[in-house]
Amino acid sequence: MADTDSKISTDTVKLSKMEGIKEASHQLRGPIPEELLNQEPSFSGDAAQLLKFHGTYQQDNRELRNRKDADGNRMAKAYSCMIRTGVTGGQMTADQFLVEMDLADKYGEGTLRLTTRQAIQLHGVLKQNLQRTIHEISKIKLDTYAACGDVNRNVMCNPVPYKNNPVLEQMQEMTKAIAAHLRPRSTAYFELWVEDPDGHKENVAEFQPVEEPIYGATYLPRKFKIGVALPEDNHVDIMTQDIGLLAIVENDAVVGYDMYVGGGMGRTPAKKETYPALGKPLAFLAPGEVCAVAEAVVKVQRDFGNREDRKVARMKYLVDKWGIEKFREKVVEYYGQSLSPVRGVKVTGVDDYMGWREQGDGKLFVGINIENGRIKDEGDLRIKTGLRAVVEKYKMPVHLTALQSMILCDIDPADKDDIASMLKEHGIKTAEEYTISRRFSMACPALPMCGLAVTESERVMPDLMSQIEAEMAKYDLQEELISVHMTGCPNGCARPYTPDIGLVGKAVNKYTMFLGGNAEGTRLGFIFQDMVKFEDVAPTLSPIFAYFKAEREGKESFGDFCNRKGLEDLTEKVSSAA
Structure with a gap:
């Protein structure tokens, strides 16, 4: 070679x-x-x-x-x-x-x-x-x-x-x-x-x-x-x-x-x-x-x-x-040898593997959504304690997803009810209790530990998704898959440049908003607005959701719609709604 x-x-x-x-x-x-x-x-x-x-x-x-210490020294x-x-x-x-x-x-x-x-x-x-x-x-x-x-x-x-x-x-x-x-x-x-x-x-x-x-x-x-x-x-x-x-x-x-x-x-x-x-x-x-x-x-x-x-x-x-x-x-x-041309097979879909599913060998697996990947106990949501209890009891393999979540594998159907009960007891929600958009959402760790972060990501993402879901619900879009990825800096660890909506930290409490990608990861989004304040993200998206609801073609996805309409058209729509 x-x-x-x-x-x-x-x-x-x-x-x-x-x-x-x-x-x-x-x-x-x-x-x-x-x-x-x-x-x-x-x-x-x-x-x-x-x-x-x-x-x-x-x-x-x-x-x-x-x-500073007691004497005022840093x-x-x-x-x-x-x-x-x-x-x-x-x-x-x-x-x-x-x-x-x-x-x-x-x-x-x-x-x-x-x-x-x-x-x-x-x-x-x-x-x-x-x-x-x-x-x-x-x-x-x-x-x-x-x-x-x-x-x-x-x-x-x-x-x-x-x-x-x-x-x-x-x-x-x-x-x-x-x-x-x-x-x-x-x-x-x-x-x-x-x-x-x-x-x-x-x-x-x-x-x-x-x-x-x-x-x-x-x-x-x-x-x-x-x-x-x-x-x-x-x-x-x-x-x-x-x-x-x-x-x-x-x-x-x-x-x-x-x-x-x-x-x-x-x-x-x-x-x-x-x-x-x-x-x-x-x-x-x-x-x-x-x-x-x-x-x-x-x-x-x-x-x-x-x-x-x-x-x-x-x-x-x-x-x-x-x-x-x-x-x-x-x-x-x-x-040292020739290469054959690509077959050109297209990407057509994506799955998150959440919820209970048949495994194909008589057993089951269950995908558990871990919001932004953080396994911890906080208030009534005791993810860490609940997962430990289930995995210690049943010793099942654990698979990690690319969406910061996990799959518990090789479950005997006879154990399904007990496992479901244990998860519920610890406040761990079923897949059906999340919108599919939240299941496909991702955020990087950002502050306070990442030295590259310019603003928040993981710690604010749950609240942001609640705000976005509220706007989606206004237009009966809560069942739509609209993928949202957020990062605290432009390095893009949570792949924010390809989803339907990407939010990239630009300054403290401000983000660059990208639109027009897709959940399948086959298209880059375009910069829609720069320096969007955190509290303005959902209100900025709201008129675009309304526009999507009114003028989508068939089963067109939100990202496909934004890509078809383009920056100028969407900007005019948001400006007219202001």
């Missing part, structure tokens, strides 16, 4: 600081070993950057930054770590889920968070507990390696547990194969976290490098994401990924995948050269070709992606700069 073509020369460009950190890190170790031994409450900048490759973000509580920042466990394809055992809950209590701040990429996050882990927490995660055959950082991250796949379904089984096996194939080879993770965390055996002076055949010395220019889905169920939003794989099914078997490349959500409003993008069609691949072609794509990004400016370092910018034809030619060169 050719991977020695002309690469970015350090003699002609000024690389970003992160490139130097990676190159000097001794394969992702850097100062981490020494700093784990000191008594400081936080890691240095270089160590904090490298910790991301190990699945950890250093954070501080921004609401405590201006604390106190130090309240540092802690967020630990992200990658869950390939979203599939966990009961014991794995329960241990994550235990670790949240023992070392974290008491809650779990289900992410938009089928992973689990522990928040509030203090530095002195970091090694022990990750070590405990490794003991349940999960890990946090490459859950963050400039590498391929958690690989996503439809997690629905229909049994006797060879298609879903083949997709999950492919997901696992890709994740294993693109895993970094550095032994740093094992030495730092999996070996006896109290042994402190790591000695940088004795560093012996191992071969990193895919990532090389400086890994990728930026993060890399992959998802696998079906045309009738684009549950994981493959068009928003660096590599999206759409399964092509014939005679109840996956005959191959249409591969799309160059999707990505983040943007920086102050830099007009940044933007969200959907994947572009690269090739149709037989199952046996997928891992090798994915490797070739990763290597092309490794060698030609932008290492000067991290804001334009995602692969989407390389694909757009070159054009898909040139990009395909380079992938073919690295792969």
Whole structure:
């Protein structure tokens, strides 16, 4: 496989600081070993950057930054770590889920968070507990390696547990194969976290490098994401990924995948050269070709992606700069064989898997909506206690969805009533008690812990959805699927640029409103209004809901309607209603 073509020369460009950190890190170790031994409450900048490759973000509580002691002196920042466990394809055992809950209590701040990429996050882990927490995660055959950082991250796949379904089984096996194939080879993770965390055996002076055949010395220019889905169920939003794989099914078997490349959500409003993008069609691949072609794509990004400016370092910018034809030619060169054109099968639907459903083998599963992914007890809603009770009693597998919710699998029909009763006892609502719009809503964590957030997201999303639902009900639209995603900054962790309504934090209490996407994730929305105050979001949408009710065509979705009408028409309608 050719991977020695002309690469970015350090003699002609000024690389970003992160490139130097990676190159000097001794394969992702850097100062981490020494700093784990000191008594400081936080890691240095270089160590904090490298910790991301190990699945950890250093954070501080921004609401405590201006604390003062009894003498009026400003106190130090309240540092802690967020630990992200990658869950390939979203599939966990009961014991794995329960241990994550235990670790949240023992070392974290008491809650779990289900992410938009089928992973689990522990928040509030203090530095002195970091090694022990990750070590405990490794003991349940999960890990946090490459859950963050400039590498391929958690690989996503439809997690629905229909049994006797060879298609879903083949997709999950492919997901696992890709994740294993693109895993970094550095032994740093094992030495730092999996070996006896109290042994402190790591000695940088004795560093012996191992071969990193895919990532090389400086890994990728930026993060890399992959998802696998079906045309009738684009549950994981493959068009928003660096590599999206759409399964092509014939005679109840996956005959191959249409591969799309160059999707990505983040943007920086102050830099007009940044933007969200959907994947572009690269090739149709037989199952046996997928891992090798994915490797070739990763290597092309490794060698030609932008290492000067991290804001334009995602692969989407390389694909757009070159054009898909040139990009395909380079992938073919690295792969060493020709590629077949995509089959062009279209995405037609999406599912959230909520509620009670037959599994296909005589058993049931139940999808439980976890609003914005936060598993906690608050007032009468005791999600954490209720889930613990059910999973401890029945030991069922737990699958994580791309909509920040979860599925309890392999349920004997005889146990349905008891499980339903236990969930109700803890205030956990049935799927039917939520609007479908709320079930499809998502929000990123944002404040107070995320250092990038400019305004609220998770904490205000439930109230916002109540306001939006009230406006929808005025026009008898409460049964419509109108997807709403919110983020506290433009980086787009909750994929806000593709749903019917996207809200992206722009300033304190103000958002950029996007319209015209869809729940299927096949179209980018357009900016409808900028700097919309939180309290004005629902009132701004109300006249558009009325317009949609009056002039939709057939079963046209809200996003399709907004896309058809366009910015000028919708703006005029809102202005006339003011």
